[in-house]
Amino acid sequence: MSEQVEQLSCQELVELVTDYLEGALPEEEHLRFEDHISRCDACTIYIEQIRQTIAVAGRLPEDALSPEAERELLEAFRGWHSA
Numbered sequence: 001m002s003e004q005v006e007q008l009s010c011q012e013l014v015e016l017v018t019d020y021l022e023g024a025l026p027e028e029e030h031l032r033f034e035d036h037i038s039r040c041d042a043c044t045i046y047i048e049q050i051r052q053t054i055a056v057a058g059r060l061p062e063d064a065l066s067p068e069a070e071r072e073l074l075e076a077f078r079g080w081h082s083a
């Protein structure tokens, strides 16, 4: 068995995004986060959209990370991955 670091799933990434954008993730988590983004188009686009939203609104809107928004997002991801 390898001792490879377990990769983040898209769902874990979504759950960590607020901490990531606030610079609140521990270094190891931060690296795993960026590693995931580097190989996942859907999450790259998701992060870009959130960054743009923050740039426009000046802050992260509450509803951007509501459970409903998360679920829609994850369903969109599944569509991407099976395409």
Ligand SMILES: [Zn+2]
Binding pocket: 009, 010, 013, 036, 040, 042, 043
């Ligand atoms: Zn992803």
